[in-house]
Amino acid sequence: MRIAVCVKQIPKEHERIVFDPESLRVRRDGKLIMDDSDAYGVELALRLVGEAGEGEVIVVSMAPHDEETGLRHALAMGAARAVLVSDDALGGSDALRTATVLAAVVARIKPDIVIAGTESTDGYTGTMPIQLSELLGWPSLAFSSSLDLVAGELRARREADDGVFELSCPLPAIATVTSGSVEPRYPSLRGIMEARRKPIETLRLSDLALNAAEFEADGASEEVRSIVPAQQRAAGEVIVDDGTAEVRVLSLLSEWKAI
């Protein structure tokens, strides 16, 4: 059982995304860390391989400047090795470009399952894994809150608006997992030490026989034209609860015709 987990390395200060004023791209020149929402995928992959009794978890990522801090974190959690694609031609890549690159990585390492987060914390487009699934021609189990192997098929639980679904599909397959699906393990001290010696294969586009100019049909692309401050809502009154704040809440709810 070989499982690839897609890991995004995002700016450490991702609570506030900073844009380069010239290119209007997200600045990724500072320290990058593993997106928290990818820890769930790493955890589920480690459990699936553990239950299968054989196999390995491979972390795959695309990041600028050979950045590997986030990969070391996943390796410290227990992944066996990592594959990183880093190439100047990939700056400012969108979800489709990322999926195109990762599809080539998947074709190279031939996993049985690919796991990714539902959406990244910084970009939150939420389409990359499905674009990857379509490019590979694999079925996908999106928005999974649990993953199990049952009779050689991948089985997922999806909590949707219209109920809870149990879905199943044959391998190879892609799954996206929601945050909070499992409790990700913290890397142990030993895990952190071992991670330093685990292999990270760094690839350029030429290693994958890819040409960034051919990723989209007809040279299609999107551009950011401007980023401007948006109109903000004004703050209202702040009171300290003196033991009767519920009276104030009730009076407002009544004023707003909510009760």
Add this chain to the structure above:
Amino acid sequence: MTALPKYGCFRCFPNGRRSEMNMGSIWVVAEQHRGQPLPIAFELLGAARDLTDNVRAITFGQGATAAAKLLGEHGARSIVELGDLAPGLPAPRVAAALAEMVAEERPEAVFFGTTFDGREIAARLSARLRRPLLANVIGLELTVDGPVAHHGLNGGEELATTRFINARPGIYLLRPKCFAPRDRESPSTATVAHREPPEAGATDAVRVVAHQEVVQHGPTLDAAEIVVTGGRGFGSVEKFAQVEQLAELLKGATGATRAAVDAGWAPYSAQVGQTGKIVKPNVYIACGVSGATQHLVGMKDSSHIIAINKDPEAAIFSVSDLGIVADVNALLPRLIRALEARR
């Protein structure tokens, strides 16, 4: 508090006259449930009709025929229904059908709602056509350079404007509750056609093994007039139950922050924020919510906001009509008792 301007289709011409420019057709992927289009389907039609009269709706699933009639009464000039698509999940075959249709007719744009299926179909179409997509669109505008899209950044503090280059059709994923639906026009003259989607191969190999319908107590998050949301401040799943209790008393819906969902206190489907649902109820009550930008983007356009947090510096107070510095576990029991006493 002054009313905020709603995001929506910013028209270039304030008098309502559209651009003289020749805007091609817009297709709307309109999801429906048992014959009733989802609210987002009507919002997509409204957004499309603000840009052009030439709007087609594509719908699918059990009840698609009944839904088609309603889509025609809400702005679609023509409707294509793709049948019920059983036994698999709809996205792979809908995307395959759209790819075929796009090759035949080349619309200017295809609009999707940011839903489980909408996002998946848009992503598959993007990969099939090898054309990029623009996600999290909260506004659209027709300019002399063609259509541009607006997106909120950093919890809505900044507004980005984007556009496609050589990407016809542009694939747009629109956020719910950002675009106004049109009034119903009945009867409609819209045409309805059935189209059999092609097979989608291995991507269509997912099967539903079991489906347990969740019994909905009270309104859904999308439709509720009152939303009560709980965050990390509760400390445990038992105490988080007070959020549900308060929501029920107010005949509202229960929401959760990402922290509360991550902690396992509430399902992902209850998550309000950038990586969850956008809600705009009459009243939003945030309990034990710090107000991370990723949460604010999902609720700050509510008509009225009350926030309860023990940290007087909590960011949530910056968007609240009333902020109450209090421990939720002390105030909520009193609030619940006070509401019960009114009955």
